[in-house]
Amino acid sequence: MSKRSKLCIIFALSCLASFPLRGEDGYNLWLRYTPVSDKQLLEAYRNSIGGWMIENSSPTADAARRELRMGLDAMLGHPVEEVKTLKYNGIIIAGTFDSPTLSRLDLKSQTKDIGAEGYIIRTMRYADRNITVIAGETERGMLYGVFHFLRLLQTRQPIGQLSIENAPKTRVRILNHWDNLDRTIERGYAGFSLWDWHKLPEYIDPRYYDYARANASVGINGTVLTNVNANALILTPAYLKKVAALADVFRPYGIRVYLTARFSAPIEIGQLKTADPLDPQVQEWWKQKVREIYQYIPDFGGFTVKANSEGQPGPQNYKRNHAEGANMLADALKPFNGIVMWRAFVYDNKVPVDRTKQAYDEFKPLDGKFRSNVMVQVKNGPLDFQPREPFHPLFGAMPSTPLMMEFQITQEYLGQATHLVYLAPLFKEVLDADTYSKGNGSSVGKVLDGSLEEHQLSGMAGVANIGNDRNWCGHPIAQSNWYAFGRLAWDHTLSPEQIAAEWIRMTFNSNPEVVNTITNVMMASREITVKYMTPLGLHHIMGYNHHYGPAPWIKDKPRADWTSVYYHRADEQGLGFNRSSSGSNALEQYQPQIRKIYEEGETCPEEFLLWFHHVSWDEKVRSGRTLWDELCHQYDEGADSVKWMQEQWNSLEGKIDDDRFLHVKTFLHIQQQEAVWWRNACLLYFQTFSKRPIPKDLEKPDQALEHYQAQEFRFAPGIRPRW
Numbered sequence: 001m002s003k004r005s006k007l008c009i010i011f012a013l014s015c016l017a018s019f020p021l022r023g024e025d026g027y028n029l030w031l032r033y034t035p036v037s038d039k040q041l042l043e044a045y046r047n048s049i050g051g052w053m054i055e056n057s058s059p060t061a062d063a064a065r066r067e068l069r070m071g072l073d074a075m076l077g078h079p080v081e082e083v084k085t086l087k088y089n090g091i092i093i094a095g096t097f098d099s100p101t102l103s104r105l106d107l108k109s110q111t112k113d114i115g116a117e118g119y120i121i122r123t124m125r126y127a128d129r130n131i132t133v134i135a136g137e138t139e140r141g142m143l144y145g146v147f148h149f150l151r152l153l154q155t156r157q158p159i160g161q162l163s164i165e166n167a168p169k170t171r172v173r174i175l176n177h178w179d180n181l182d183r184t185i186e187r188g189y190a191g192f193s194l195w196d197w198h199k200l201p202e203y204i205d206p207r208y209y210d211y212a213r214a215n216a217s218v219g220i221n222g223t224v225l226t227n228v229n230a231n232a233l234i235l236t237p238a239y240l241k242k243v244a245a246l247a248d249v250f251r252p253y254g255i256r257v258y259l260t261a262r263f264s265a266p267i268e269i270g271q272l273k274t275a276d277p278l279d280p281q282v283q284e285w286w287k288q289k290v291r292e293i294y295q296y297i298p299d300f301g302g303f304t305v306k307a308n309s310e311g312q313p314g315p316q317n318y319k320r321n322h323a324e325g326a327n328m329l330a331d332a333l334k335p336f337n338g339i340v341m342w343r344a345f346v347y348d349n350k351v352p353v354d355r356t357k358q359a360y361d362e363f364k365p366l367d368g369k370f371r372s373n374v375m376v377q378v379k380n381g382p383l384d385f386q387p388r389e390p391f392h393p394l395f396g397a398m399p400s401t402p403l404m405m406e407f408q409i410t411q412e413y414l415g416q417a418t419h420l421v422y423l424a425p426l427f428k429e430v431l432d433a434d435t436y437s438k439g440n441g442s443s444v445g446k447v448l449d450g451s452l453e454e455h456q457l458s459g460m461a462g463v464a465n466i467g468n469d470r471n472w473c474g475h476p477i478a479q480s481n482w483y484a485f486g487r488l489a490w491d492h493t494l495s496p497e498q499i500a501a502e503w504i505r506m507t508f509n510s511n512p513e514v515v516n517t518i519t520n521v522m523m524a525s526r527e528i529t530v531k532y533m534t535p536l537g538l539h540h541i542m543g544y545n546h547h548y549g550p551a552p553w554i555k556d557k558p559r560a561d562w563t564s565v566y567y568h569r570a571d572e573q574g575l576g577f578n579r580s581s582s583g584s585n586a587l588e589q590y591q592p593q594i595r596k597i598y599e600e601g602e603t604c605p606e607e608f609l610l611w612f613h614h615v616s617w618d619e620k621v622r623s624g625r626t627l628w629d630e631l632c633h634q635y636d637e638g639a640d641s642v643k644w645m646q647e648q649w650n651s652l653e654g655k656i657d658d659d660r661f662l663h664v665k666t667f668l669h670i671q672q673q674e675a676v677w678w679r680n681a682c683l684l685y686f687q688t689f690s691k692r693p694i695p696k697d698l699e700k701p702d703q704a705l706e707h708y709q710a711q712e713f714r715f716a717p718g719i720r721p722r723w
C-alpha cells in the first residue's frame, strides 16, 4: 500500500472518530470543522496551506498541534502534512516568538505589545516562500492564535493576505459554575454538573477536554468549579485531589481553576470556634489552607466569594466589613499570585426601602480599602439578572477598586432551557452604557477592562449555562451565549451581530440565507422576550423561587423583596417603582448626566420607565397611547413576534441538519405558548388594578386569571425540589 493510501485510511478513521455518524446533536459546538464544499475556496485554501509545523514542545503546544491537525484535515478534506522545516510554499508555522525558526523572523520588534495572551497571524515571505505565521509571546497566545486561524477557515474567510494582531482587553475571563457537589446545578437547565466528583480523580471524562477546547477557542481562561452558595467540603484534601485532576486537564488550554470559599469554612472543616477575619487563628487557618491548595494545584487561580448575601456567612457576622473579609483571603493568596473575586451581590436581612440600592450603599464607602489582588464582582444590573436592567451604579463609582462584571449566561429569568434568547445584545447594552464617571465616554466596558482608571487587574465572569446534556447548554441556540460571553470577555467592543454571524457559520453553515435568517432571529430575540415578559421596565414578576413563568401576584413571602408586588407596585393609580428623587431615590447613585434624563417620566428612556417611575394608567407614553394600552400592545407584540421567529426558523427546513432544525422548532413552539402565557397572566393580573379593557384590536386571554394563578411547578429545574 502506498504511503498516500495509508494516510488516507488513517485520515478516514480519524474523521470517523471525531465526527461519529450520529448526526448533528450539538456536541461538537462551534468546533465542527466541516469540510469546505465551495470548490474555488477549497482550492484557495489548499494553495495557501501546504503543510504546518509547530516547533514548541509542551502540553499547550500539543493541544495546538491536535487542534490544527484535526481542523485542517477535516476542513481541507485530506491529511495536511506536518512538516519539520519551511520546505515549500504555504506552510503554516505556529509557535512562540522565541521558537527556533520564528526567532529568525524577529517578530517581536515588529509587533506592538500583545502581552502574555495576545497573538499575531501574518502572511510573510521566508526564503522566497509564502508562509503564514501564528505566534505569541507565550504558548497560550499561540494556542489562541491557532483557534483564530481555524475560525477564519470555519467562517470561510480569505486567508491569502493576513495581518492580524490581537490581545484580550480583560485579564480574567471566567466562567462561574453554580455546580453543587451532588452534581445538581443551581439555576442550571442543561442537566447535571459536568464535574463527576464521585469518579474523580481516577476517571477523567473525555468531555473535560472538549470543555477546555471550547473555552480556549473563545479565550476563556478561568473556571470557578463550584457554586457561590458554597460547600466548605471542596476545600478538604479528598476534594482538592479531584480539583487537581481537573486543573491538570485544563492547564494546557490556558485555563486556571478557582473555587468558591465558604466564609465559615474555618468552623465547618477547621474546627475553629469563629470565622472572624480579624482573628489571628482564622487568618492562619486560611494561610495554611491556601498553602495546601497550592500543593495540589500549583497554578490555582483564587477564590470567588458570596458573603453576607441570601444566608451565606460573611464578615458581617463578626461586625467586620466586606473589605476586611476579602483582604484576609487576599493576604493568604498573595504569595502565590492568587486573587479574590468578592461579589457585590448582597442584601441585608432587614428588607430595605429599595433593594437595588443596597450593594452601592455597602460597597461604595469601601472603595480603596481592598488589597491589590481583590476584584469586586458586580452583577450587570442592581437587582438580579432581569431581562432588562439599567447598568449597576457601582460601575464608575469605585475608581480605586478593580470591578469585574458578572453576567448570567444561564437563563434563570429568560425562559430557562426552552426560550431562544441571544444574550449578546443584553451584554453589549450594559458594556456600552456610559457611566459618565469621568465625563462622556466612561463606558462600563472601560471601567471593567481597567482602562478608565488604569487598573492592572480586570475581569468578566459569566454564570455558566453548561451541564451534561449532550448538547451542553440544553437549547441548541444557547451555545451561542457561552460563545458570545467568551468573545465579549476577550473584546467588549465586538458587535453582537458579528459574533452571531461567526457562531452561526461555525455551528450551522455559511449559506447566506441561513446566516441572515438565524442572525435576524437571534438579534431580535432578547427584545422580543423583554416585551412578552417585562416590558417598559417591569422586573421581578416571575414565579416564586423556581423563577419559571409569570407570577406578578406573588406577595406575602418571608421577605418583601422576594415578592413581585414589591417591585411592580401596581395600584389603582398606576404601575412601576418610583426610584426618582420623589421615591426611593436610587437614581442618586448615578452621575448627574443620567439623573437628569431619568428623573422625569417624560425624558426617561421608555425601556426603563417603570423601573424608575410609578406611572398612572392613563398617562400618555411615547407612542401616544396611555400606559395601560401601551402595556397591552407591548405584551401582545412580544407574544406575536415569537410567531415571526417560528416562521423564520421554519424557512430553514432542509437548509440545516434535520436534528437541530427540529429541536429548535419544537422549543420555539414551547416558547410561543409560554409567551402567550406571560402576556395573558400579566395583563389579566394588572387589569385588576387598571380596570381598563384590553384594546379591541388585540387578542384576548382565553383563560381566567385564576387559571394562571393556580399553576404549580414543584419540580421545576434549577432548584432543589421542595415538596
Ligand code: GCV
Pocket: 178, 186, 187, 228, 229, 306, 310, 345, 384
Ligand atoms: C447562587 C439569585 C439566584 C440565586 C443565586 C443568587 C446569586 O438570587 O436566584 O440562585 O444564588 O442570585 O447570584 O448569588
